[in-house]
Amino acid sequence: xxxxxxxxxxxxxxxxxxxxxxxxxxxxxxxxxxxxxxxxxxxxxxxxxxxxxxxxxxxxxxxxxxxxxxxxxxxxxxxxxxxxxxxxxxxxxxxxxxxxxxxxxxxxxxxxxxxxxxxxxxx
Numbered sequence: 418x419x420x421x422x423x424x425x426x427x428x429x430x431x432x433x434x435x436x437x438x439x440x441x442x443x444x445x446x447x448x449x450x451x452x453x454x455x456x457x458x459x460x461x462x463x464x465x466x467x468x469x470x471x472x473x474x475x476x477x478x479x480x481x482x483x484x485x486x487x488x489x490x491x492x493x494x495x496x497x498x499x500x501x502x503x504x505x506x507x508x509x510x511x512x513x514x515x516x517x518x519x520x521x522x523x524x525x526x527x528x529x530x531x532x533x534x535x536x537x538x539x540x
Contacts, residue, residue, distance in 0.1 A: 448455045
């Protein structure tokens with residue numbers, strides 16, 4: 418009976434050793450940096466670094482654009498204020514003479530050139 422117990426004990430030890438050998442090989446393949454999860458983690462880490470750099474560049478660009486837009490908005494507000502002042506000052510100007518009345522500034526002795534229909538081109 419001791420011999421059977423020893424044989425079963427040796428068989429169990431050999432089975433456990435074989436099982437540990439298989440698990441060690443699987444774990445090695447699992448953590449392999451080329452094909453396993455380790456490789457996937459390395460690739461994802463590199464992608465996170467790239468995305469972080471891209472995000473930093475985008476934030477800097479957005480900040481520069483925001484600053485530029487703010488400066489342009491300030492300029493536009495200044496120009497709008499000037500236009501409002503110009504429009505307000507236009508109300509103070511005298512009314513223009515009617516279009517059919519001769520201008521007071523026109524000298525009657527100045528020559529007047531009139532184009533007659535039909536004589537517009539060279540022949």
